[in-house]
Amino acid sequence: MALDTSTLLSLLLLELLSLMVMLPLLMGTPVSRAARFAQGYIALQSLGWMALWLRQAYTAPIGNSVGGFIGMLCVSGSLSALWLALRDWLGRRPGRWAMMAAPVVLAMASLLDGTGADNFAVGWSGLGLAVQMLALALACSWPREAQAPALEARHSPPVEHKDRAWRALLGVGFCVMAGVVLVRAALHCLGHEPSWQAGLTQAIILGSHVMLLVSVLAILVAWRGETEHHLQRQAQTDALTGLANRRAFGARSEEQIALARRHGEPLCLVMLDLDFFKKVNDEHGHEGGDRALALFARCVQQVLRVGDLAGRVGGEEFCVLLARSDHTGPRAMDARLRAQLQACTMSELGFALDFSAGWALLRPGDRSVEDMMRRADAALYEAKRSGRGRLCDEPGWTPAEQPA
Numbered sequence: 533m534a535l536d537t538s539t540l541l542s543l544l545l546l547e548l549l550s551l552m553v554m555l556p557l558l559m560g561t562p563v564s565r566a567a568r569f570a571q572g573y574i575a576l577q578s579l580g581w582m583a584l585w586l587r588q589a590y591t592a593p594i595g596n597s598v599g600g601f602i603g604m605l606c607v608s609g610s611l612s613a614l615w616l617a618l619r620d621w622l623g624r625r626p627g628r629w630a631m632m633a634a635p636v637v638l639a640m641a642s643l644l645d646g647t648g649a650d651n652f653a654v655g656w657s658g659l660g661l662a663v664q665m666l667a668l669a670l671a672c673s674w675p676r677e678a679q680a681p682a683l684e685a686r687h688s689p690p691v692e693h694k695d696r697a698w699r700a701l702l703g704v705g706f707c708v709m710a711g712v713v714l715v716r717a718a719l720h721c722l723g724h725e726p727s728w729q730a731g732l733t734q735a736i737i738l739g740s741h742v743m744l745l746v747s748v749l750a751i752l753v754a755w756r757g758e759t760e761h762h763l764q765r766q767a768q769t770d771a772l773t774g775l776a777n778r779r780a781f782g783a784r785s786e787e788q789i790a791l792a793r794r795h796g797e798p799l800c801l802v803m804l805d806l807d808f809f810k811k812v813n814d815e816h817g818h819e820g821g822d823r824a825l826a827l828f829a830r831c832v833q834q835v836l837r838v839g840d841l842a843g844r845v846g847g848e849e850f851c852v853l854l855a856r857s858d859h860t861g862p863r864a865m866d867a868r869l870r871a872q873l874q875a876c877t878m879s880e881l882g883f884a885l886d887f888s889a890g891w892a893l894l895r896p897g898d899r900s901v902e903d904m905m906r907r908a909d910a911a912l913y914e915a916k917r918s919g920r921g922r923l924c925d926e927p928g929w930t931p932a933e934q935p936a
């Protein structure tokens with residue numbers, strides 16, 4: 533079998549159509565938006581190359597111009613879809629509007645180029661496609677945003693991703709492809725038709741085979757990274773409130789403690805416990821209790837400052853670590869939280885919520901956050917004992933004390 537343009541094109545189409553069916557089956561449902569964009573990339577590539585294959589094999593039904601237009605719309609659209617997947621996986625990258633406009637602009641340009649049946653992406657549309665590929669290569673190398681949209685989680689630390697290899701492969705691949713397409717398109721623009729022009733066309737189709745392989749591998753590796761991150765986040769997050777669970781709160785507190793010690797800054801821990809929560813459950817059902825917990829957690833998050841850390845450490849028990857905060861911090865936070873609760877509980881729950889709190893300052897002898905928690909718990913116990921609905925200081929604290 534001779535590897536002529538037509539055979540290479542047919543093989544590419546067969547691979548694309550197989551992948552268009554297999555990828556969603558392999559990835560299962562539901563998948564993230566990024567994964568759907570990546571599947572859209574393969575589907576649009578399939579449609580684009582199908583239009584070109586039909587144009588070459590049976591010119592009559594769709595005609596050269598229409599085939600070229602649909603082919604360019606879909607192929608350029610597929611690159612835009614892949615760019616959107618990268619944006620979700622890696623965070624914001626430059627050129628969003630240009631990427632969105634590219635398919636329509638390039639498809640229109642392909643009409644102006646007026647190409648023959650086996651000439652695709654030559655002239656202006658070819659130059660545009662090469663630029664779009666370079667933009668994709670740039671998107672691969674652009675630094676990752678601290679918290680990409682697909683991986684976002686409040687109060688969760690950025691997760692280290694092993695994504696350098698697939699980003700490099702994809703970036704280099706698109707650079708090479710852009711180079712070949714650029715040469716071919718430029719030759720056409722300049723009116724040169726060298727004898728190796730057909731070879732360039734074959735190189736582009738062969739390159740598309742390789743790029744298909746590279747991009748599918750990259751998609752699968754990126755998707756695995758996203759899934760791992762999601763699982764890791766689930767293991768660290770309390771499902772009802774979205775706050776860090778006890779284990780994650782403990783781990784992140786250690787970092788905060790280390791930072792506070794290194795910079796000689798004060799650090800406070802506040803322990804919060806809803807009052808008479810058993811009664812809330814009894815009167816409004818477990819579902820009402822869950823809504824109350826979720827609302828309370830939301831209010832806690834709303835009154836925190838950047839850098840503070842909140843966690844749900846027990847059934848109706850929450851902990852907050854106030855960074856760079858001396859004894860004035862817990863009082864201010866307690867007042868903000870009470871005001872916030874008063875403003876929204878009646879309207880959102882239909883009943884009032886109150887809480888007791890105790891706080892403790894980081895001391896030089898504290899070995900872990902557990903030591904702070906023990907003292908804040910004693911203060912919380914005192915708040916409960918002395919009538920609830922208030923904040924108490926850790927036992928033995930005096931305003932003259934120096935932070936750790």
Ligand SMILES: Nc1nc2c(ncn2[C@@H]2O[C@H](COP(=O)(O)OP(=O)(O)OP(=O)(O)O)[C@@H](O)[C@H]2O)c(=O)[nH]1
Pocket residue numbers: 772805806807808809810811813817818819820821822825846847848916920
């Ligand atoms: N709805 C709901 N209730 C929970 C959850 N976790 C714990 N609880 C309930 O919280 C209640 C805690 O009751 P207690 O420990 O007696 O505390 P309390 O009624 O708030 O009393 P004080 O703390 O002394 O004011 C229990 O009834 C638990 O069943 C949860 O995830 N959802």
